[in-house]
Amino acid sequence: MSSKPALLQVKDLKVHFPIRGGLFGAPEGYVRAVDGVSFDVAQGETFGLVGESGCGKTTTGSAILRMIRPTSGKIFFDGEDMGTVDKKSLFNIRRHMQIIFQDPASSLNPKISIAKSVGEPLFVHQGLRGKELKNRVDDLLETVGLPHQQANRYPHQFSGGQRQRIVIARALALRPKLVVCDEPVSALDVSVQSQVLNLLNSLQRDLGLAYLFISHDLSVVRHISDRVAVMYLGQIVEMAPTLELFENPQHPYTQTLIAAIPLPDPTAQRARKKIIVEGEIPSPANPPKGCAFHTRCPLAQNICKNEKPLLLERTPKHWSACHFEGARIDEPL
């Protein structure tokens, strides 16, 4: 993994949205949705991006796919700088990166059959048609566990879980190298969630896909990811291999998040120390000075209010952005 260059490299990515409304529409300020994010994703790896609403995880995903233009920073895909390539090359690169959204119902055109939806990228990018196209679509549907006899049905004839399978089939049509999964199981019922997670895992094993897995659900992210980055207010505050992150969380925010998930086990849940941080997530239009988490951090000191901590590699592969190494939210400094 380390010898090969990463499939995706994100370097100091910033996406700032102007707040219009000043004189003649001049920006009054900026929402710093993503504010200096760097990470890379290796081939065949699942990289989890986790955080609460407004932390910039979805914007990061959209910027990588070039659905929105970054304000600054660089994105390399397969060694190519996405910021400098011309339109034609961008079109070609894009076939190698696909996205799956949270709500499968709104990502499928209700007026066309699922065979058409799944076949569209094959037509657009590879010019397939007729029998050849039909065979590929049938194969794709079988891959995601849907009978190809249902190919001529419309999205409303399927359940939520099945629709998500259709969206996955469409994303896989061009044999991409990277799939951005933006909350792919959040809208699904619990019993169906596990079906889709298993499918994503087995597709990765078979096809060598890399996933950028964006979610607010820590249990799901822990289950599917090889490495995880935790975002807060547009920045990564901690990044580490999955088990290391969950068993040895360094940043107080990560510790807070893990402590806040109720365990589906009454005995374990009662035995746990309850740590609940107070306050709300600040607005990314007006982020706090210093460490973004200092307004809610139970350990915050003066330095946290004034100086922004750097994301540093504290132990091999474990990055964390806190002034106090080894801080524990349940123990005073």
Add this chain to the structure above:
Amino acid sequence: MSKEPVIQIDNLSLSIGELDILCGVSFNVAAGQTLAIVGESGCGKSMTALAIMGLLPEGAIITSGSIKLNDRDLVGLPEGQMQNIRGNEISMIFQEPVLALDPLMPVGNQIAEALTAHVQTSSGDAMNEALSLLDRVGIPEAQKRLKQYPFELSGGMCQRIMIAIALACRPGVLIADEPTTALDVTIQAQILRLISSLGNELQTALVLITHDLGVVADMADQVAVMYGGSIVELGELDDIFARPGHPYTKALLRSIPRLDTIPKAELEVISGMVPDARNWPKGCRFHPRCTSAMPRCTIERPLLEPDGESPDHFVACWLTQEEKK
């Protein structure tokens, strides 16, 4: 369960047109106790809540059973009397706090409205009470917030307002329908703590509807698992998690990714999909997805019976009933 139940649902069935939405739902909740109703979409958990509130959608008819609030049957009560009960003796908080609030009215007035509707009080006194309620639900700068509109507040704040409205008249029963599903995890933890501490203080009987088994483990005293319009398992919290009886409960507990399992390992799945009222399977409604289904399960519908080990643990499954014999 030694305490007298505040609310008793007995054999409640409900249909919309030809469709059976609920079939024989029964449970009790005592003061200060929490019953969690767990289930997936379309299982009837929200419909049960709306039936208790008397807020059923048009066309929905209660075909049998009773809903007793302190021994008074609410089924068939005229709307006028129901209005006196709703928000006064039984309150509800919803999943989407921002949608549940009136966007055109300052939140302070919305809380005061709940009070003036049910308690003899002047609007000035109601406003003062609203102010102290805002304090109680942990909203900083209450005086300023009183005059704000829902859009000026975050989702977590709006849910706190909803809780203030719901608890303004100190109801005996509070129904919370997915109260934290739309909220972030750190905010969810705050709201759950608020609901349980206020519920404890006011000795409210809480019916908590959720799909999150973590929330259940954190909050409930009793658990009712719903599937296909009826309760398939009912029991004490620890009993349900330690000795789940129904194959659906068992599979559900095993299929969720947890913080203590091995990452990337194959999750156990419940094959097939969640059924809906338009085509309930015959017999036991779980049988097409059940790995231990027997011929009998496809024909006859099992009813809730004691599981034979604990007096408070009920399971609706032919397998359990045969093992008992």
